[in-house]
Amino acid sequence: MFDERSASSSTRALLDARKPGHTLPAALYTGEGAYKADCDIIFSRHWIAAGVACDVAEPGDVVAVDIGPASILILRDDDNELRAFHNVCSHRGSRLVPPGRSVVGKLVCPYHQWTYDLNGSLALAPHMGVDFDRDLHHLKPVALKDIGGILYVCLSQTPPSDIDELERVMEPRLAPYDLRNAKVAFEQDIIEEGNWKLTIENNRECYHCASNHPQLSLSFHAADFGYDPDGLTEAEKIEANDLLDAYARYGAHWDNEGLDYEAVEHTVGWPTNFRTQRLIIAGLGESQTPDTRAAVAIPLGDTDRPWLGDVHLWGINSWNHVMADHAVIFTAFPIAPDRTLVRTKWLVNRDAVEGEDYTLENLTSVWKQTNREDAHLVALAHKGALSPGYRPGPYSRFTERALDEFTTWYVERMTEAETPS
Ligand code: FES
Ligand SMILES: [Fe+2]
Numbered sequence: 001m002f003d004e005r006s007a008s009s010s011t012r013a014l015l016d017a018r019k020p021g022h023t024l025p026a027a028l029y030t031g032e033g034a035y036k037a038d039c040d041i042i043f044s045r046h047w048i049a050a051g052v053a054c055d056v057a058e059p060g061d062v063v064a065v066d067i068g069p070a071s072i073l074i075l076r077d078d079d080n081e082l083r084a085f086h087n088v089c090s091h092r093g094s095r096l097v098p099p100g101r102s103v104v105g106k107l108v109c110p111y112h113q114w115t116y117d118l119n120g121s122l123a124l125a126p127h128m129g130v131d132f133d134r135d136l137h138h139l140k141p142v143a144l145k146d147i148g149g150i151l152y153v154c155l156s157q158t159p160p161s162d163i164d165e166l167e168r169v170m171e172p173r174l175a176p177y178d179l180r181n182a183k184v185a186f187e188q189d190i191i192e193e194g195n196w197k198l199t200i201e202n203n204r205e206c207y208h209c210a211s212n213h214p215q216l217s218l219s220f221h222a223a224d225f226g227y228d229p230d231g232l233t234e235a236e237k238i239e240a241n242d243l244l245d246a247y248a249r250y251g252a253h254w255d256n257e258g259l260d261y262e263a264v265e266h267t268v269g270w271p272t273n274f275r276t277q278r279l280i281i282a283g284l285g286e287s288q289t290p291d292t293r294a295a296v297a298i299p300l301g302d303t304d305r306p307w308l309g310d311v312h313l314w315g316i317n318s319w320n321h322v323m324a325d326h327a328v329i330f331t332a333f334p335i336a337p338d339r340t341l342v343r344t345k346w347l348v349n350r351d352a353v354e355g356e357d358y359t360l361e362n363l364t365s366v367w368k369q370t371n372r373e374d375a376h377l378v379a380l381a382h383k384g385a386l387s388p389g390y391r392p393g394p395y396s397r398f399t400e401r402a403l404d405e406f407t408t409w410y411v412e413r414m415t416e417a418e419t420p421s
Contacts, residue, residue, distance in 0.1 A: 011037045011414070018411045021404055022392040029195040029385040035337040038196070039068030041417040042316065042410070047145065047152040047163045047272050049318035049331045050074060052345055053180045054149060055101060056082060060118065062102045064095075065153075066341075068334055072142050072153055073097055073107075077118035084144035084153050085120050090137040107139075148174025149182065150313075150320065150329060160271035166315075169264050169276060173311055176259075177322050178301030183350040185326070186364050190342050192375045194382030196317070196334040197410065199342060202378050203319050203330075204402040212377060216370045219281050219288040228398040243280070250280050253307060261309070267405035268412060272316070275402065279310040287323050288366050294325035297357040298349040314402070326358075328367050338382055344371060 011033050014025045028034045050065045051074060062075040064087050071087035073096065087096050094111040097104070106123060107116040115124035120139035125132060143154040147167045154160070192199050202208070206222040213220070223240050232240060254261045261278035283292030286306040294306055303324040311322040321328045327347040332340055346364055354360060384390050395404045 015411050015415050018407070019392055020408065021397070022394055023201075023403075024197065024407055024410075025392060026385045026390045029198060029382065030337055032337055035195075035334065037414065038334060041414055043068045043155070043334065044070070045154070045156045045160075045417065046316055046413070047143075047154045047159060047166075049150060049315050050084075050153045051151045051331070052149055052182075052184065052329055052347065053082065053146050053151055054182050054347065054350070055184055055345075057181075057183075058103075060103050060105060062097055062104055062107075064097045064099050064102075066099060066333060066335075067153070067155070070155060071095055071099070072155075074144065074151060074153070075104075075107075075118055079119075081119075082144055082146055082151070083118070083120065084142040085139040086142060088140065089114055090122060090139065091125070096139075146180070147171060148177075149179025150174070150318075152315075162266070162270055162272045165266060165270070166272055166274050169260075169274075170313065173260050173276060173278075174322060176301050176303050176308075177311075177324075177327060179322070179327060179347060181350060182300055182327065182347040183352075184345050185348045185352070185354065185358070186346045186360055188344045188364075188368065188371070190344075190371055190375055191335070192332075192340045192342055192378045193338060194340060194378035195337055195385070196332055196340040197407070198378050198381045198385070199332045199340045199374075200317070200406060201403045202374055202381065204314065204406055205396075205400045207396060207399040208377060212373050213370050215290060215366050216288065218283050218290070219292045219366065221280060221282050224277075224279055226396075226398045226401055228396075231398075246280050250307065250309060254278060254309075257305075259308070265405075267402075268409050270409075271413065273314075273406070273409050274316075275312075275314045277312055278308075279312050281310050281323065285309075287325050288321060288328070289362055290365055294323075295358050295363040296325040296348045296352050298352045299324045300327065300347070300349050326363060338386075340378070342371060342375070344368075 014028050017025050051063050055063050056076045059076050059078050064073045073087040074084045089109040091114045094109050096107050117123050122134040122137045143159045145152045145163055147170050206225050209217050209222045263277035265275045267273050286294045289295045308324045313320040317332045319330045329345045331343045
């Protein structure tokens with residue numbers, strides 16, 4: 001009989017064993033083989049959210065991002081162009097820059113001082129002889145796309161072309177916020193003790209919000225991501241109808257402004273999966289803060305109306321909330337089968353001054369707390385997948401439709417690729 005947790009089970013057999021509408025076989029979350037296959041296929045052949053353009057605002061700004069075993073450096077060159085390269089020296093492979101942000105004139109390898117221009121060409125290679133051809137040893141480029149100020153990279157030589165669709169949909173939706181010229185007011189890395197797919201699944205539903213996120217729930221309508229119209233109490237029905245009415249009212253405002261707000265979903269069948277929609281913010285409706293009012297006195301871009309809602313964007317390894325006063329950009333990177341880095345960046349208008357126009361406590365407290373709560377839930381789910389008592393469980397067809405789409409997308413992408421056994 002097929003044992004889904006057996007170390008000898010091939011990733012392909014596990015993918016074939018997936019039951020539609022259910023969570024994945026345990027070893028797809030916990031196994032070393034599945035983890036390696038995820039790094040080789042999902043994180044190496046797809047467009048992966050890697051950061052924000054305003055982190056590399058000036059020539060010489062560099063950010064190094066680890067994506068599975070790969071390290072990628074993203075920089076702005078002397079011609080103001082954004083570029084990405086493997087963070088690997090062409091001599092003997094040393095990492096060129098440490099993780100995180102740095103500012104450089106040129107990229108100088110710490111090992112033997114090979115020196116690269118910011119366009120990736122090798123400028124200096126001491127002691128390699130007069131006949132050494134530096135042109136053959138430039139840095140290895142990585143495909144990079146800046147969509148509305150959010151940066152995506154693809155490690156493949158043949159990146160999926162449907163990134164153009166993400167750009168077509170999101171560039172106009174993000175343009176009013178001018179995220180390219182914002183600033184990162186605060187950044188937080190946390191490690192979730194769970195598989196990256198559990199991190200993403202946890203993010204794709206608000207089924208758990210009311211009981212786990214008391215603070216986020218003040219600004220978030222849990223019903224936004226689905227509810228059972230037949231299973232509601234009378235009070236819940238009134239709330240659900242009120243939300244529909246509110247969308248009709250807000251929709252009229254947004255139409256007048258020419259703002260896109262309808263949901264766009266590219267899930268199963270699209271290599272570059274994403275979902276976006278302009279959401280209403282609950283409470284006083286301005287921002288995801290403890291009192292649901294704007295946290296920042298100077299709005300992003302030209303968004304000086306507090307009722308613009310929340311442009312949410314889900315991607316393969318990311319989720320984002322872009323509001324009039326600030327944006328929260330999340331990226332998730334696999335570190336091990338049972339460890340995932342979740343990086344959160346809070347973006348504000350670059351002219352906003354901390355202590356005068358905003359406080360970090362008010363700006364960051366909702367999502368810092370929500371991240372802690374989510375990390376706890378992801379760890380619980382991963383522990384369950386490690387247990388002999390685990391069996392794939394059914395998703396709610398109302399509140400967890402997006403999870404079924406994500407795991408179906410995952411199984412399809414992995415199955416289509418040449419899956420190692
Ligand atoms: S490994 Fe980079 S200069 Fe030698
Ligand atoms: Fe959550």
